[in-house]
Amino acid sequence: MKIGELSKKSGCSIQTIRFYEKQDLLEACNRSEGNYRIYDASSLRTLRFIKQCRSLDLTIIEIRQLLDTRNNPDKSCSSVNNLIHQHMVDVTHRIAELEELKLTLSEMASACTDDRKVKECGVLQLLEE
Amino acid sequence: MKIGELSKKSGCSIQTIRFYEKQDLLEACNRSEGNYRIYDASSLRTLRFIKQCRSLDLTIIEIRQLLDTRNNPDKSCSSVNNLIHQHMVDVTHRIAELEELKLTLSEMASACTDDRKVKECGVLQLLEE
DNA sequence: GTAAAGTCTATACTTAGTATAGAGTCAACA
DNA sequence: TGTTGACTCTATACTAAGTATAGACTTTAC
Numbered sequence: 602m603k604i605g606e607l608s609k610k611s612g613c614s615i616q617t618i619r620f621y622e623k624q625d626l627l628e629a630c631n632r633s634e635g636n637y638r639i640y641d642a643s644s645l646r647t648l649r650f651i652k653q654c655r656s657l658d659l660t661i662i663e664i665r666q667l668l669d670t671r672n673n674p675d676k677s678c679s680s681v682n683n684l685i686h687q688h689m690v691d692v693t694h695r696i697a698e699l700e701e702l703k704l705t706l707s708e709m710a711s712a713c714t715d716d717r718k719v720k721e722c723g724v725l726q727l728l729e730e
Numbered sequence: 731m732k733i734g735e736l737s738k739k740s741g742c743s744i745q746t747i748r749f750y751e752k753q754d755l756l757e758a759c760n761r762s763e764g765n766y767r768i769y770d771a772s773s774l775r776t777l778r779f780i781k782q783c784r785s786l787d788l789t790i791i792e793i794r795q796l797l798d799t800r801n802n803p804d805k806s807c808s809s810v811n812n813l814i815h816q817h818m819v820d821v822t823h824r825i826a827e828l829e830e831l832k833l834t835l836s837e838m839a840s841a842c843t844d845d846r847k848v849k850e851c852g853v854l855q856l857l858e859e
Numbered sequence: 860g861t862a863a864a865g866t867c868t869a870t871a872c873t874t875a876g877t878a879t880a881g882a883g884t885c886a887a888c889a
Numbered sequence: 890t891g892t893t894g895a896c897t898c899t900a901t902a903c904t905a906a907g908t909a910t911a912g913a914c915t916t917t918a919c
Contacts, residue, residue: 614908635916638866657838677846
């Protein structure tokens with residue numbers, strides 16, 4: 602199949618597919634006589650794998666590592682487990698940060714009302730501190 | 731004061747201060763004979779204001795709007811309130827996304843143990859789906 | 860034969876800075 | 890007076906994960 606079809610089947614844009622190839626996530630595929638990229642079912646599987654990983658917010662570098670591991674069926678998978686675990690720690694940490702930010706924002710929001718002038722604005726006064 | 735001193739007093743790096751100037755957050759300041767930037771207390775106040783805004787994760791564009799509003803003391807401050815409110819909505823939304831991601835990651839993590847081989851890895855199998 | 864749709868490469872753009880090179884300025888010390 | 894070191898200057902490249910575009914080429918349909 603050509604890149605347009607792969608794009609539709611995978612849900613990745615054409616540019617993204619070419620971008621993943623350049624990033625060495627998808628290996629360079631065969632080309633037609635007219636230099637069009639020709640993909641097979643294996644490319645689609647890999648692309649879906651990549652998409653799953655991206656939906657977990659894994660970076661390109663991390664995905665490259667996972668793909669590499671995936672190509673070595675007899676090695677230990679502990680690096681995969683570690684990666685997911687560390688990622689979960691990071692996400693948890695980020696949530697805590699955002700919760701704190703949300704609290705600050707809500708305190709800030711309650712410092713003012715809509716009908717004031719700029720020079721009386723409670724929000725701006727808090728921002729000056 | 732010169733940029734090094736402003737950097738220390740504000741906690742922003744020298745490059746960041748120059749970057750903010752280029753982004754029109756800090757207006758172009760006076761220069762010494764040798765072309766060094768010379769700042770006063772007002773620059774420091776503005777820079778601290780910007781830093782507060784950044785700690786709330788406001789974008790450069792949003793901060794530019796706030797600074798603009800701040801320069802018009804007699805106008806209504808409702809745009810400031812709206813901005814903070816919308817930002818809070820966005821943060822809340824982002825937290826929900828991350829909570830969902832965390833759940834997915836934890837389900838994924840429990841699909842495997844450290845002592846398996848890649849071909850038996852529960853995590854990788856989930857990523858193939 | 861031609862028009863439309865699809866594809867190609869290369870490049871620029873996004874955010875909020877950070878890092879660097881190479882040059883110029885300034886203060887203190889010998 | 891010379892020079893060393895600290896400071897500053899501008900301009901440029903880099904980060905992440907794509908997205909958007911220009912200009913050229915290929916393929917398909919009529």
